[in-house]
Amino acid sequence: MEFKELLEKRSAESWEKYIPTLSIDCVIFSFHETALQVLTVKMKDQNFWGLPGGYVKKDENVDDAAIRILMDRTGTENIYLQQFYTFGNLKRSESAFQEYDDALWHKQRFISIGYYALAEHSKVKLVVDEYSTVVEWKSIEDLPLFMMDHRTIFDKALVTLREQLNNHPIGYNLLPEKFTMPELQKLYEAILGKKLNRGNFYRKILRYDILTKLDESRKGGAHKAPDLYSFDLEKYNSALKEGLKGSW
Amino acid sequence: MEFKELLEKRSAESWEKYIPTLSIDCVIFSFHETALQVLTVKMKDQNFWGLPGGYVKKDENVDDAAIRILMDRTGTENIYLQQFYTFGNLKRSESAFQEYDDALWHKQRFISIGYYALAEHSKVKLVVDEYSTVVEWKSIEDLPLFMMDHRTIFDKALVTLREQLNNHPIGYNLLPEKFTMPELQKLYEAILGKKLNRGNFYRKILRYDILTKLDESRKGGAHKAPDLYSFDLEKYNSALKEGLKGSW
Numbered sequence: 270m271e272f273k274e275l276l277e278k279r280s281a282e283s284w285e286k287y288i289p290t291l292s293i294d295c296v297i298f299s300f301h302e303t304a305l306q307v308l309t310v311k312m313k314d315q316n317f318w319g320l321p322g323g324y325v326k327k328d329e330n331v332d333d334a335a336i337r338i339l340m341d342r343t344g345t346e347n348i349y350l351q352q353f354y355t356f357g358n359l360k361r362s363e364s365a366f367q368e369y370d371d372a373l374w375h376k377q378r379f380i381s382i383g384y385y386a387l388a389e390h391s392k393v394k395l396v397v398d399e400y401s402t403v404v405e406w407k408s409i410e411d412l413p414l415f416m417m418d419h420r421t422i423f424d425k426a427l428v429t430l431r432e433q434l435n436n437h438p439i440g441y442n443l444l445p446e447k448f449t450m451p452e453l454q455k456l457y458e459a460i461l462g463k464k465l466n467r468g469n470f471y472r473k474i475l476r477y478d479i480l481t482k483l484d485e486s487r488k489g490g491a492h493k494a495p496d497l498y499s500f501d502l503e504k505y506n507s508a509l510k511e512g513l514k515g516s517w
Numbered sequence: 518m519e520f521k522e523l524l525e526k527r528s529a530e531s532w533e534k535y536i537p538t539l540s541i542d543c544v545i546f547s548f549h550e551t552a553l554q555v556l557t558v559k560m561k562d563q564n565f566w567g568l569p570g571g572y573v574k575k576d577e578n579v580d581d582a583a584i585r586i587l588m589d590r591t592g593t594e595n596i597y598l599q600q601f602y603t604f605g606n607l608k609r610s611e612s613a614f615q616e617y618d619d620a621l622w623h624k625q626r627f628i629s630i631g632y633y634a635l636a637e638h639s640k641v642k643l644v645v646d647e648y649s650t651v652v653e654w655k656s657i658e659d660l661p662l663f664m665m666d667h668r669t670i671f672d673k674a675l676v677t678l679r680e681q682l683n684n685h686p687i688g689y690n691l692l693p694e695k696f697t698m699p700e701l702q703k704l705y706e707a708i709l710g711k712k713l714n715r716g717n718f719y720r721k722i723l724r725y726d727i728l729t730k731l732d733e734s735r736k737g738g739a740h741k742a743p744d745l746y747s748f749d750l751e752k753y754n755s756a757l758k759e760g761l762k763g764s765w
Contacts, residue, residue, distance in 0.1 A: 290536050291628060331605020331628060355603045355630050357579025380539060380579060382603050382628075432684055432760075512680075 272314045280374035287324035292379040293335050294322040296426035299390040300443040305459035306406040313402055317416035335384045344394035349387040349442040353429040356381045361418040385426040387442035430460050435513040441500045449487050449495040477513055479505040520561045523647060528622040535572035540627040541583050542570040544674035547638040548691040553707035554654040561650055565664035583632045592642035597635040597690040601677040604629045609666040633674040635690035678708050683761040689748045697735050697743040725761055727753040
């Protein structure tokens with residue numbers, strides 16, 4: 270089916286099925302090969318990349334819509350998901366779908382509710398939907414040009430992660446169950462957008478008493494095998510409730 | 518005009534003027550007589566209290582709608598305003614307007630974008646609108662029963678204030694230009710929902726180096742007149758950018 274034909278077909282269905290004016294955009298983070306990554310999609314007939322998103326059904330809670338959209342793209346529901354901001358500028362999407370009829374669902378003004386998700390990289394199974402040609406992880410150091418205001422949405426999500434680092438289980442949800450201290454430090458550096466002193470980082474993170482040092486090390490590298498750690502979830506959650514003390 | 522008649526008149530206008538499905542609710546805080554207070558309204562024909570709110574015009578940015586709603590209720594635009602969460606549960610307002618026709622604007626499903634505002638108490642001039650009989654400040658220690666999910670919206674706003682205390686100019690916007698240290702401590706205690714040790718609080722807040730001690734004291738009490746302080750806005754903003762270090 271031609272893209273235009275597809276849009277027109279889906280437009281009629283969407284007017285029936287979804288709440289007007291309201292969309293959801295998801296900033297899905299993962300951590301892989303020492304880089305913070307974000308899930309991006311390339312739409313058919315568009316040169317720009319975008320964030321995965323969707324709409325809210327008339328009989329659906331907004332949070333449930335976000336979970337459904339995430340499931341459709343990543344093949345899993347079991348992902349930490351958090352609403353972070355709603356984007357309501359009048360002209361946020363006026364550049365899109367200009368060549369289509371004004372009655373097209375996709376061309377309407379949408380106020381978009383942003384959710385960020387923290388996915389364990391290895392557990393995600395990417396799904397290309399009918400609107401898109403590619404769906405892939407991109408390092409946040411090397412992002413493509415985004416369509417509409419999706420770059421603004423991404424930036425706001427990252428700032429939110431940064432502000433919530435001491436109150437939300439961000440490390441726990443992005444890292445695999447077992448990780449090395451250099452991996453944890455890389456993750457913190459990626460979120461904070463700055464280099465951290467190794468010694469200070471180790472001292473500080475150990476002082477929180479939220480990690481368990483495992484009786485294993487990571488085999489395979491040329492260097493001395495680094496120790497493996499995991500989060501002590503009970504201590505981690507209780508420390509987050511109070512807020513981890515201090516900034517980085 | 519009867520309330521029913523008024524609603525029906527406004528309903529027709531609202532369908533014309535506003536984006537469907539979308540509302541705004543404002544949690545307006547102030548600090549007065551050593552208590553954190555929140556602005557509440559009592560609607561005509563309702564036993565419950567609510568938060569001030571409104572709708573978004575079809576040709577209006579969502580942020581501008583929030584500023585307009587705030588202006589209509591408080592007589593001033595010059596208030597710190599911050600979006601904090603969007604409330605999208607299917608049944609969040611199903612208890613309201615049950616006795617009215619299903620086509621009534623006010624009876625529709627609304628997804629509500631929550632904004633919190635920080636007002637300097639003395640600068641606010643309260644305005645009763647045509648839907649309400651009373652608008653007044655209530656201490657957060659002594660809140661009335663709220664309609665719909667407004668209690669949830671209030672609770673989320675307060676938790677947000679708490680989480681943002683180290684990153685946003687909350688003290689600056691709630692206190693008058695000149696304040697005493699006991700007033701500042703009371704404000705922190707009200708937001709955090711707990712008593713703080715006086716000595717620790719003084720040491721910590723002074724260590725941030727964000728206050729200017731003025732060459733004046735507060736006259737009038739039975740006790741020794743307490744010193745007055747004000748925020749050094751430049752230092753305060755630069756410290757907030759990094760995040761004030763430590764939790765309370």
